[in-house]
Amino acid sequence: MSTSPTPLVTGEKATRREEILSAAAELFARHGFHGVGIDDIGAAVGISGPALYRHFRSKDAMLGEMLNSISHYLLDGGTARVDATADPEQALAELVEFHVDFALTHPSLITVQERNLANLTDADRKQVRALQRRYVEIWVKVIRDAVPGVGERQARSAAHAVFGLINSTPYNRHLDDDELAVLLRRLALGALQAAA
Numbered sequence: 001m002s003t004s005p006t007p008l009v010t011g012e013k014a015t016r017r018e019e020i021l022s023a024a025a026e027l028f029a030r031h032g033f034h035g036v037g038i039d040d041i042g043a044a045v046g047i048s049g050p051a052l053y054r055h056f057r058s059k060d061a062m063l064g065e066m067l068n069s070i071s072h073y074l075l076d077g078g079t080a081r082v083d084a085t086a087d088p089e090q091a092l093a094e095l096v097e098f099h100v101d102f103a104l105t106h107p108s109l110i111t112v113q114e115r116n117l118a119n120l121t122d123a124d125r126k127q128v129r130a131l132q133r134r135y136v137e138i139w140v141k142v143i144r145d146a147v148p149g150v151g152e153r154q155a156r157s158a159a160h161a162v163f164g165l166i167n168s169t170p171y172n173r174h175l176d177d178d179e180l181a182v183l184l185r186r187l188a189l190g191a192l193q194a195a196a
Helices: 016-033 038-045 049-054 059-083 087-105 105-121 122-146 152-166 177-194
Strands: none
Touching: 016 038, 016 059, 016 105, 038 049, 038 059, 059 087, 059 105, 059 122, 087 105, 087 122, 087 152, 087 177, 105 122, 122 152, 152 177
16 A cells, blocks of 8 residues: 555555545545445445444544545645745646646545535534635635736635636546546636636
8 A cells, every 4th residue: 555645644554544534435425424324434345334433433523534634635735836846837837737636536535525514513624624725825826926917816716716627527527537637737727827
């Protein structure tokens, strides 16, 4: 198994815990959070539902860890890509590529994040929202640096519009992933340049 960071377990060796979160993400994406029971998740990973309590205190805790992990992964990955280049246009291209790759590789996580924020505990929701705001702010700064004449409010709106475009991937499977990645990158960068 890989030791590189993943959206569900950052900086650790992939474990049974990640396997459970991955299976839960697929099930939550397909059936909704309330449509999945602990026994369904256990069956998906070959253990009994009650055995999941050795790894997570509840289904709510599973969702909280999943969405917090996704948010940390995006924030850390976005930050690393921006910090790796001094060229604003290259930084913008890197952010777009990173988010497109995430969306195409993890469509179930996009779906879970989109549909289940309201199902988080208050504490988890606040933490996820704070992480998401920090990720957006990375985009806002890079858009403003890369696209002359774009104000802060325009950059924020453009970032959210591009997230909507890229995060539509779970519902857009008319092309294979390589073709879709090229199209999404081109559309996202074109939309961001048009914001000026």
